[in-house]
Amino acid sequence: MRITTPRVLALLCAALLSWYTFQVAPDLADRERREAAARADAVLPPTTVLPDDDRTPHHPAQRPTVSFPAAGKAFVGVFTAAGTHDFTEAADFTRQTRHRPQVYEFSADWETDHFDAEAINSVARRGMLPMVAWEPWDHRAEAEEPTLRGEQPEYRLSRIIDGSFDPYIRSWARGIKSLSYPVAIRFAHEMNGYWYPWCEQSNSNRRGEYVRAWRHIHKIFDAVGARNAVWVWSPNISYENSTPLSRLYPGDAYVDWVGLSGYYGTVGKENYQSFDRLFTPTRTELRRFTRKPLVITELGATDAAGRKAEWITDMFRALPRHRDIIGIIWYQAVKEIDWRVGTSPASSAAFSAGASASRYQQRWGPGMTPRLR
Template sequence: MLLTRARTTVAGCALALSALLTLSGCSLLDDSGTSASSEGGGSAGSGEGAQGTDADIPYDVTPLLKPDKKYFGAAVDGAPNSMKGVDTYTAMTGKQPNLIEYYAAWGDGFDAQGVRNAWAEGALTLVSWEPFDVTLADIAAGEKDAYLKKYAASVRKLNLPVVISFADEMNGHWERWGTKNVTPKQYVAAWKHIHDTFTDAGASNVIWAWSPNIVNPVKSVELEPYYPGDGYVDWVGVIGYFTLEEDNAYQSVFGPTLDEIRTFTKKPTLILETAAEPGERRRADVRNLFAGVEADDDMLGFVWFDHKKRADWRLKVSPLALKEFKRLAAGGSFGFDVRKP
């Protein structure tokens, strides 16, 4: 949402000689997208490091698409390139997140080491890929294929499951790729070209999350024209926050958007980014979030945006809300080891 959204774009990466180092939060990759000292990615469905010919088998993401338990996700500073913030979040909430979201600008290298770090702790990585300095028309036309193909090859080479959300909140006017600058046709064309490029690279280890903002602030914008189609989407990743200007019932925040989405796709949904504005109501907002997600069989879980950006969304600033969050997170419905779904 315009008043609540924030970006924590991952810093760019650079190569120094032929060695692979870590700089400004991103792992530096060789031409294949893999650190020179690393092992291969996971073998299909095993969750173990691929060795030898196992690396030729794409990781089977099917068990992760709609698991029995809910995803318990978080976006925290530095993660997953550094998992210190995740460890702190785990100690604070009493449960380890199994879905770690980070933000990357178009042009950034794929953070293969970060994905490994998260996987080693039983968590899936979600990349929010933001095309700040490129037009979607150029992407769709293949003008950026050199970068795109290298990125896709890096993801395939790692061969661990990764969630990619490209150009989220496309139905908002506040994004450079939003309604003021991009038509639905251009958006869909860019999405399909990116997806097809990954398919051509054999990178079927990607879970594709199409992620509109909740429709509440942009009721006049229809979502269906922006939808690439079920063949190009695995999850619908809804983005929405509990703000003091709006009613805090789960159905009020997310219901209108989910109802509209259900008119054109039955794909599983995930609250890809959410939090509650600080204040006396925050404890109730947390309660409504957990109850709403748990009651919705099609809702896969949520990712809590634990950053101070435009508002302080961090749980630690609201002790009573944090206590409620910790109590509800302890339930058996949320969290599982993604290596053993």
Template sequence: MLVAAGVAALATACAERTTIETFPPHHRIRPLQHGVFLPHGPQDGPAFTTLIGAAPQWMLLFRDWTHESPPLGALEAVRAQGATPVLTWEPWYAPPVDTAPADAAHQPAFALSRMLAGDHDHRIRTWAGALASWGHDVVLRFAHEMNGDWYPWGSGLQGNTAEQYVRAWHHVHDLFAAAGAANVRWCWAPNIPAPGAGTDTARLADFFPGDDVVDLLGIDGYNWGFPAPPLAWTAPAELFGPSLAELRGLGTRLPIVVTETASAEGDVSGHAKADWITQLFDHLTRQGDVWAVIWFHERKERDWRVDSSAAARTAYRHAVAKLS
């Protein structure tokens, strides 16, 4: 069994989908949990624990469709550290981060129409069977940020529509169900809608597959900290407030997880990453339906790392310590 209590409760709830009362409590009865994405994977978990003074309770992984089978060794390593594995499953061939071409999302083989046509059923069945045989609980974050324009399954790209996305989700979910993969918990995770920032301004509800095939509501959002919109410095409440309202407007009682977030260091006076971290945890702690927040600990487009500065690291350590 996973040590993390969140997935244990979720597993029970998902196994008994008979009435609304069997879902997890809309307002959590335990402290907000924290998690992390580590670019080198769970092997860096102990070092991150030392860095922040507490073991992460959720651990985010990424795999694209160049991988013919799921990373069972990495999932076991996450479990061994007492964390909940969140496996982001991306239906494309991900280019190297440093050399990604501008048209990287143009991969016709991974248009939603091709998924619906059954082109990838063999791979989907292979993954489903492997995870079912493995047998332990895993959160599968399939085709995330579907309302953005940076992935082949994104809205408006390659003829993709929100309606196709919903059908593709059901198609993949049905193949997993046929394989007996009842240990898979499905996480639907859009990006925060940001007009002008590459996200579709359609309602998140248009992309939602339904609470009969979703177990967790995810949301991704970053404080890019640029001088001007649409990616200007944004306080946590302003960044996540509208999207959390949209998720609640879906009418489900599913728990919410901030599946990716981080902040850049501020470039102007009054924009301090350390303050942003404190505000983030304070804000999410007050959201009774948000179970966890997962920090993207990598230097990528910006220096998102917890320890991009001594002040940021100190703020993160203090924020996490207050959760216990």
């Protein structure tokens, strides 16, 4: 092949592109990750020393008596998309609201996430109760078509019931048991819809299988001795054609906290709805069959109509009237809509004012036990 100037230039360009792709770009990305982690730690540094002895919550005789939250108190937590991989959004939430969250929720799916004690410890060291949204599916295979999101045959409820996932479940149970503090497990949430493989309306699941799957998993944790797991049963707020909640409830013997997901501004709920209007109908439905403490495990509001600050103010005004609601968890992420609290100075200020009330000021510590009444 004859050497020409264009060919030499092309080879040089290819070499430069290869050098940038495999050397410079990874270094820049790694530097950005380190800088983001440093910024997060500056705002949300570790504050808690975890016990390293054998006085763990699964030894009943040595359980502490301080409950979280205490009577008359409620917590304000945060749920981020990055989870334990990056605390930047939690740090942004803290800076914007001047409130350090007491609970940190993050997702773990059964296909890609194995138990990682250090990841969960990284939450607890920052003075936050870890809450795992534990999801039996492969989130990477999520279909774009909403009606097909729940179709993953490998993760049918019947396969959980028949023991196909027992080794995986047992590994998490043993891992949770090994920790010296409670960990909340929000297993297979929003089960009353159709958009996840564990919903009875999808994936060829059958009526009654959700409860059977929940109890099967709970019994494995009991057999292993993972008494420090806090079981959070968390449906979506009810809507037309959603599965009745009483059909999906595993029973008080298998649940510690009940939860709800609800947003102002989702499809079909674009018009302004106050906190009470959004949650009261489903809360009333829940109270027909359980008196377990209630946590709003996913919460957010749109600013599309410029009323986010108003909605947040209304929420904090309403919460003290509902003593059974022991905590809320704000969804600090962008998913179709920017749900983050700091979309405007007004919404940040409204949240800061509401969360500054004394009822939200109790700090979480690893020696506390979850409030069960």
